Amino acid sequence: MSLSPLLSVTPELRRLVSPMRRFASVNAWIVGPKGRQIVVDTGMCGTETKHIWRRAEESGALGGVEAIVVTHMHRDHAGQVRHLQRQFGAKLLMSAREHADALAASIVTPDENRSRLRDFLLALGMDDEDAGASVPIDYSMLAPFPADVLALEDDECLSLAGRRWRVLLGGGHSAAAVCLMAEDESLFFSGDQVLAGSGAHIAVWPGAPEADPLADYFAFLDRLASLPEQMLVLPGHGLPFSGLAAHARSLRGQHEDRLAKLGKAMSGAMTCVEMAPLVFSERAMRRFAELIPAMTLSLANHLWYRGALRRHRSDNGLYLFEKAL
Numbered sequence: 227m228s229l230s231p232l233l234s235v236t237p238e239l240r241r242l243v244s245p246m247r248r249f250a251s252v253n254a255w256i257v258g259p260k261g262r263q264i265v266v267d268t269g270m271c272g273t274e275t276k277h278i279w280r281r282a283e284e285s286g287a288l289g290g291v292e293a294i295v296v297t298h299m300h301r302d303h304a305g306q307v308r309h310l311q312r313q314f315g316a317k318l319l320m321s322a323r324e325h326a327d328a329l330a331a332s333i334v335t336p337d338e339n340r341s342r343l344r345d346f347l348l349a350l351g352m353d354d355e356d357a358g359a360s361v362p363i364d365y366s367m368l369a370p371f372p373a374d375v376l377a378l379e380d381d382e383c384l385s386l387a388g389r390r391w392r393v394l395l396g397g398g399h400s401a402a403a404v405c406l407m408a409e410d411e412s413l414f415f416s417g418d419q420v421l422a423g424s425g426a427h428i429a430v431w432p433g434a435p436e437a438d439p440l441a442d443y444f445a446f447l448d449r450l451a452s453l454p455e456q457m458l459v460l461p462g463h464g465l466p467f468s469g470l471a472a473h474a475r476s477l478r479g480q481h482e483d484r485l486a487k488l489g490k491a492m493s494g495a496m497t498c499v500e501m502a503p504l505v506f507s508e509r510a511m512r513r514f515a516e517l518i519p520a521m522t523l524s525l526a527n528h529l530w531y532r533g534a535l536r537r538h539r540s541d542n543g544l545y546l547f548e549k550a551l
């Protein structure tokens with residue numbers, strides 16, 4: 227018997243699980259009483275997830291959606307926005323930055339996307355063959371992404387689904403992801419900013435190779451570390467969990483360990499492809515595959531901003547890092 231994609235956490239909180247890749251799934255959440263519901267995240271693009279939403283509606287669990295909150299622009303979270311808006315005429319709530327990034331990514335052509343990724347991976351030290359074979363994340367399937375948005379601001383309070391919420395914006399996994407915290411301190415929708423285990427990947431993307439997303443992520447984790455522990459965390463992937471503040475401290479610790487390990491193991495001028503095995507396990511290298519050089523760049527850039535590494539671009543366009551004297 228297959229597991230139902232719709233799981234009740236409480237009568238007014240349901241977790242809708244939809245597929246994204248062969249072994250992974252993504253959460254969307256249906257919150258509030260019917261007629262005044264909000265949806266937090268929407269699942270992946272494509273007909274399979276669309277059918278899951280249809281079935282949720284037919285089962286009576288979904289109806290009268292007043293708002294669609296998208297935590298961040300990644301297509302496994304923003305994939306069904308258009309469909310749900312059409313279905314319910316609901317307003318879209320995102321941060322202005324995530325909305326702008328979704329719009330921009332949706333109009334990049336697959337050819338442009340492929341050549342941008344190839345050039346980026348070559349600069350990180352990947353060989354021609356592997357860089358050429360790398361498949362970029364295709365956002366064109368989000369187009370036309372809804373142009374109208376109600377832009378959420380950091381620390382804003384709002385009423386949705388019959389409750390009061392506080393908005394927290396944070397960078398790291400994406401530019402300005404939305405987390406929603408119930409003002410009664412019972413629930414915390416974390417998107418991908420906080421996942422169980424080792425958390426979400428933090429990577430530097432082709433358009434901004436000098437970015438330091440880890441600095442943004444650390445600032446965000448430090449804010450979480452002072453929030454109430456008793457909240458139920460409702461993440462973008464995996465099961466709900468509690469212990470937010472302690473987990474935020476642990477995630478920061480895991481990244482700090484990796485930074486220390488990399489800083490210590492560096493020898494001579496190295497590319498990100500050369501640095502990756504110094505810091506990531508074989509299992510992580512297999513799991514994140516093409517993302518690994520970009521994840522390594524996020525570590526290297528952070529050490530560069532901290533002054534622990536020097537960085538320069540070689541004559542043939544490689545980003546090279548070495549220990550600062």
Ligand SMILES: [Zn+2]
Nearest residue numbers: 298300399418
């Ligand atoms: Zn994500």
